[in-house]
Amino acid sequence: MKKLYSALMTAFNEDDTINESGIREMVRYNIDHNHIDGLYVGGSTGESFMLSTAERKQAYKIAYDETAGKADLIAQVGSVNLKEAKELAKYAVELGYKTISAVPPFYYHFTFEQIKDYYDQILAGLDVQLIIYSIPALSGVTLSLAEFAKLFENPKIIGVKYTNNDFLLLQRLRSAFPDKKIYFGTDEMLISALPLGIDGAIGSTFNLNAARAKAEIASYEAGDMKKVFELQDVSNKFILALIDNDIYPSLKLVFEEMGVHAGYSKAPMSKPTAEMRAGAKKIYEQYIK
Ligand code: HMN
Numbered sequence: 001m002k003k004l005y006s007a008l009m010t011a012f013n014e015d016d017t018i019n020e021s022g023i024r025e026m027v028r029y030n031i032d033h034n035h036i037d038g039l040y041v042g043g044s045t046g047e048s049f050m051l052s053t054a055e056r057k058q059a060y061k062i063a064y065d066e067t068a069g070k071a072d073l074i075a076q077v078g079s080v081n082l083k084e085a086k087e088l089a090k091y092a093v094e095l096g097y098k099t100i101s102a103v104p105p106f107y108y109h110f111t112f113e114q115i116k117d118y119y120d121q122i123l124a125g126l127d128v129q130l131i132i133y134s135i136p137a138l139s140g141v142t143l144s145l146a147e148f149a150k151l152f153e154n155p156k157i158i159g160v161k162y163t164n165n166d167f168l169l170l171q172r173l174r175s176a177f178p179d180k181k182i183y184f185g186t187d188e189m190l191i192s193a194l195p196l197g198i199d200g201a202i203g204s205t206f207n208l209n210a211a212r213a214k215a216e217i218a219s220y221e222a223g224d225m226k227k228v229f230e231l232q233d234v235s236n237k238f239i240l241a242l243i244d245n246d247i248y249p250s251l252k253l254v255f256e257e258m259g260v261h262a263g264y265s266k267a268p269m270s271k272p273t274a275e276m277r278a279g280a281k282k283i284y285e286q287y288i289k
Contacts, residue, residue, distance in 0.1 A: 097128070
């Protein structure tokens, strides 16, 4: 059965400090209402690359406590500061995370050897499994099939969170590595990834749209492609409306409409304007209510 993970958001107060109760409410909603298989903590959706090391640790801890074993957890520890990535990985493992994930080191156009060494160093001495976080559009790092093969030689590297619309590479990865886990990360293209044998999906919009995504996966498994298309079509209207309204703050605004106090996004992300609030209310009424 394919798994669905929500990419957990980090709730902030208006002054950009972490809002602990907001994170707890979103975790609970995912568990109690979405019956989600797992949470991806500290990724892009968590606005993690704007957090201090201490704040990233705080987010892992809150998510771990609130989940209380009721869903799988993956801690994204990647950082261009390798020392920070290692410290975060160690911390997550000490908390009890069984799986971590890491974006490749970015910004400086590192060589593949440097990228490989980064992963090996993060994993050295830790009893944990790792999922590569491949998101070329944001990280600027594209890994080839041959490079994935070299990274996968490390038995602790069990798969990839694939946020990339290169479906040829996705198909080649599935064919070459039937035993590695592949979690797809472009929610609006789930329909195209399902036939390529993904193990599941991890995404931001599942926080609010899990029921529709699960129904899409179930329809795919039942062979009902007409239904798969219809469900993806509604999901895409919802996702594109969120993107138009500024996705991360808007996901939180829609949560607020549902009575889940998800707080704010952190600057330089926008604080909601009256127009964004009105947009989110409309999205809620049209697609979620
Ligand atoms: C994470 O790292 O938190 C997310 O899982 C990333 C995830 O792949 C999302 N990508 C980005 O936010 C860049 C998607 O869920 C994305 O938000 C969605 O497909 C809408 O474009």
